[in-house]
Amino acid sequence: MDCHAEDQFEDALCPEEGTELTYENFGRALIGSECQTCHATGAADRRGAPSHVTFDDLEQVREWAPRIYERSAGANVSMPPGPVDLELEVREDLEEWLACGAPGGE
Numbered sequence: 001m002d003c004h005a006e007d008q009f010e011d012a013l014c015p016e017e018g019t020e021l022t023y024e025n026f027g028r029a030l031i032g033s034e035c036q037t038c039h040a041t042g043a044a045d046r047r048g049a050p051s052h053v054t055f056d057d058l059e060q061v062r063e064w065a066p067r068i069y070e071r072s073a074g075a076n077v078s079m080p081p082g083p084v085d086l087e088l089e090v091r092e093d094l095e096e097w098l099a100c101g102a103p104g105g106e
């Protein structure tokens with residue numbers, strides 16, 4: 001990983017008015033359906049996803065936020081690997097949620 005890999009995430013902007021998006025109303029379902037098939041501790045078939053890259057809960061998602069951002073948020077489309085792809089709108093919501101600090105909403 002190069003040393004500038006996290007710059008993009010650091011520059012990400014949370015809207016001035018904040019976000020309505022939370023782990024409860026957005027993140028959990030998205031990560032659960034689109035990422036955990038490969039990136040969960042108990043995944044039956046990781047399809048090559050590294051064993052330490054797990055997004056089991058909000059804490060892990062926050063730890064991985066800069067990398068999740070770089071792979072899946074906004075115009076970043078390298079995860080999930082094709083042919084399945086996310087709607088741009090979903091990627092934009094992911095960008096906003098992560099940029100605002102991935103609020104939990106619990």
Ligand code: HEC
Nearest residue numbers: 034035037038047048049050053067068071072079080081
């Ligand atoms: C079909 C299985 C699969 C799914 C679904 C999947 N990934 Fe991955 N992921 C991989 C594989 C394989 C690698 C290792 C190769 C690579 O980095 O491209 C990986 C690596 C990663 C990494 C670590 C490498 C890095 O860039 O730091 C991150 C972060 C990541 N994926 C994010 C996600 C996110 C976010 C989602 C859901 C939006 C997702 N992945 C969905 C298979 C998957």
